[in-house]
Amino acid sequence: MKQELDLRLYLVTEESCLQHGVTLMDAVEKALQAGVTLVQYREKGGAGGMMFEKAKALTELCHRYHVPLLVDDRLDVALAAGADGVHLGQDDLPCAAARRIAGPDFLIGVSAHNAEEAARAEADGADYLGCGAVFPTQTKKGVKPTGINHLRSIRAAVRIPFVGIGGIQPEHYKAIRATGADGVAVVTAILGADDIAAATEKFVKQF
Numbered sequence: 001m002k003q004e005l006d007l008r009l010y011l012v013t014e015e016s017c018l019q020h021g022v023t024l025m026d027a028v029e030k031a032l033q034a035g036v037t038l039v040q041y042r043e044k045g046g047a048g049g050m051m052f053e054k055a056k057a058l059t060e061l062c063h064r065y066h067v068p069l070l071v072d073d074r075l076d077v078a079l080a081a082g083a084d085g086v087h088l089g090q091d092d093l094p095c096a097a098a099r100r101i102a103g104p105d106f107l108i109g110v111s112a113h114n115a116e117e118a119a120r121a122e123a124d125g126a127d128y129l130g131c132g133a134v135f136p137t138q139t140k141k142g143v144k145p146t147g148i149n150h151l152r153s154i155r156a157a158v159r160i161p162f163v164g165i166g167g168i169q170p171e172h173y174k175a176i177r178a179t180g181a182d183g184v185a186v187v188t189a190i191l192g193a194d195d196i197a198a199a200t201e202k203f204v205k206q207f
Contacts, residue, residue: 001070003084004104006037007183017192032065034200042072054080072179095124115157122158133166155180173206
């Protein structure tokens with residue numbers, strides 16, 4: 001049975017954002033305790049074996065809080081680790097192919113930068129979309145931000161849920177939801193904070 005998606009506050013991991021001495025597992029648990037509703041394990045260019053071990057541990061952690069865990073890019077790692085889904089970029093395995101392999105109950109998200117990519121992902125069986133970068137972001141340097149209004153064109157193009165991602169702070173939350181987005185995906189604003197729980201709670205208060 002497919003996990004229910006709650007996209008209100010979607011945490012995407014990036015270990016380079018963490019403060020000195022903070023482990024990924026501790027950081028994610030603090031965010032889960034404070035109200036994160038979905039977690040994506042992202043490790044660009046990571047070795048498969050290492051990613052498998054981390055994805056498995058994160059899946060077990062997230063499930064203790066009844067929150068799904070998705071793996072970025074790597075469908076093989078997601079399936080092997082027992083994760084709930086995968087998030088695919090435009091240059092990754094096509095969504096339709098991933099759906100054929102993973103089956104109907106596996107969560108599949110797709111990054112979409114415009115309405116055309118969004119509509120194609122929906123037609124190919126995506127469960128949700130990640131759209132951005134909305135604002136300038138430290139994790140995707142060189143990417144031109146789209147701005148909030150761009151999200152309205154995504155909402156007009158698809159029926160499936162989507163989140164805005166990229167440089168999002170708590171003060172942006174309500175404006176992004178007003179475009180029709182179902183939530184926000186956050187990296188640095190939570191994982192780069194001195195107090196991860198407090199940073200998470202600032203977003204949760206905007207719900």
